[in-house]
Structure formats: structure tokens, C-alpha cells
Amino acid sequence: MMIIGLIWALLLLVVMIMMSLSILINKKTFMDREKSSPFECGFDPQNSSRMPLSMRFFIITLIFLIFDVEITLLLPLVYMPISFTSGVSISLFIVILLVGVFYEWKEGALSWVN
Template sequence: MVDLEQYLPILIFLFIAVGLSALFVFLPMGVARLTGAHKPDAEKNSEYECGFPAFEDPRSQFDVRFYLIAILFIIFDLEAAFLFPWAVSLDLTGWPGWITMMVFLGELAVGLAYAWKVGALEWE
């Protein structure tokens, strides 16, 4: 037979964690309603950076160029993430590491030039 008293500290920890999580979620919402900070209007409900209104039919069509710009941003963000460790470890990798990174940067430059040429970066 398993001694269930050993699980009491875990249960107490779980109850405290759930209670604190609920407190951190619902307390600010309640304080905002009580103090009057929760006053939605057209300006607060308007789109911010998404590119299309937030309260429309979810099946509505919108321009695919938004996704192209987002994908290009992610690609160049990852490029920056790869450049820092490469620069730190360049003394260990030497010329092979430098040549490999130049090939990588060249591929990205060709991709950017292609996207620029076909007009993927143009926004109307």
C-alpha cells in the first residue's frame, strides 16, 4: 500500500500555484474594472500591428504580402541570431568558418534581391 501522506506537500504546492496563478490573472482584470481603466472604445479596439481589423469574419481574405513580409523578417532575424555566435567563435573556425558564413550571407543577399525584384517588398 502506498503511503499517500507523502503526496501532501505536492498537493499543497499545486493548490498554492493554482491560487497564485488565478490571482495574477483575475486581480488586474478586477482592479481595471473597478478603477475605470476598462473603457473600450473604437481606438482601443482598432488593429495595432496585425494589418487587418481584429473583429471581422475569421474567414475573410486579406493580402498574402503581409505573410511574405513576416517571413522575410523572420529570415533576417535568424540571420542576426546566427551572426553573433559565428563572430564570437571565428577564431576557432578560421577560414572555413568565414567562407561558410559568406556563402550563407550570399544566399540571403540573393534571396533579398529576388524578393525586391519581384516586388514582394512593395506595399500599396
């Protein structure tokens, strides 16, 4: 029992030494330029967090999530043996995907300009 306590004390000492060294060695500044710049969503971290979300960003995020889920549904179909019913279901699924893409394209949601 004494050996287990000694091992724990040694581990605690090693962890404390490593954490102290990392604090002393790091070059992180409080006002790092990259950390304080706006991220992908476009929010400025210095402003209020109650700013309205851009509808354009929201729609692009939803489209990405929808098509990301659809890709995860399509990938297992590559390894599935093709029969008549599976071929019809795969074709129907792809047609639904294409109709969705063309609808989003027609509505202008996929346009990156403006």
C-alpha cells in the same frame, strides 16, 4: 500546521482585497477605441474572422521571419575565432543571404508602395 493554514488564509485575503481594489480603480471602458481598432495585421475586429489574409502581409511576414532567423545565425559568428574554413563558411552564408535579398528585391516583395 495551524500557522500554515493561517498564512494561506491571510494571503488569500490580501489577494482578494487587491483584486477587488484593482476592479474598482481601473478606468477601462467596455468599448475602448484603441482596443477595438484594427491591429498591425489590418483586420477589423468587428467583422467576420473568416476574411482572407492579405498575400502582401503574408509575404512580408515570411521575409521578416526568414531574415530574423538568419540574423540569429549570424550573431554567434561575431565571437567565433576566424580560421580559413570558418571564413569560407561565413562568406558562403552571407552570399546566400545577399542572393536572397536581391531576389526578393527583384520580385518586388520588399517594395512598400502597393
